[in-house]
Amino acid sequence: xxxxxxxxxxxxxxxxxxxxxxxxxxxxxxxxxxxxxxxxxxxxxxxxxxxxxxxxxxxxxxxxxxxxxxxxxxxxxxxxxxxxxxxxxxxxxxxxxxxxxxxxxxxxxxxxxxxxxxxxxxxxxxxxxxxxxxxxxxxxxxxxxxxxxxxxxxxxxxxxxxxxxxxxxxxxxxxxxxxxxxxxxxx
Numbered sequence: 285x286x287x288x289x290x291x292x293x294x295x296x297x298x299x300x301x302x303x304x305x306x307x308x309x310x311x312x313x314x315x316x317x318x319x320x321x322x323x324x325x326x327x328x329x330x331x332x333x334x335x336x337x338x339x340x341x342x343x344x345x346x347x348x349x350x351x352x353x354x355x356x357x358x359x360x361x362x363x364x365x366x367x368x369x370x371x372x373x374x375x376x377x378x379x380x381x382x383x384x385x386x387x388x389x390x391x392x393x394x395x396x397x398x399x400x401x402x403x404x405x406x407x408x409x410x411x412x413x414x415x416x417x418x419x420x421x422x423x424x425x426x427x428x429x430x431x432x433x434x435x436x437x438x439x440x441x442x443x444x445x446x447x448x449x450x451x452x453x454x455x456x457x458x459x460x461x462x463x464x465x466x467x468x469x470x471x
Contacts, residue, residue, distance in 0.1 A: 314341065327374065351379025353469055357390055379470040383430050387421055387464060427457065430464040 339345060346352060358372035377386050395415035402408060420430040420439045429442035442461055449456040 311420040351435050353377045383464040383467050430462050432464045
């Protein structure tokens, strides 16, 4: 349980507790900031600029009756600053698009990691980044794991989870699996 400054008495006579109380009070003042982030302001500006406008190219119009989904990608909630659950990325997807199209649009800082040793030649551009080397991925939607198997080097990452859930009587229903590239959002 996190220590609250309310629990520490005002006059303890212990210097370390007094210091700890000031640190906790300062942290509570700075951790939660209730204001609109730059990303939210930018998104609002983009949306307000496009509101009511039609694209110049008629082929860019969304067909009548086409499903448009808003997909929010969130940070993993492992830090206090992400507890507000603000999306890291918001994407609009058409119901007729394949799941792989969404997968290719999701950005992750880990995808940009450089593999290899470059101390001797720091100016040399790397041949590959992690996204080029590790192409495996899955979505879990409504009881089904949709594995990305478009490339020969892709591994079925959901297999570990499915085997774990079936290894003992863990109370999970039997999971389904499918190929991500074979399904659209309309399916």
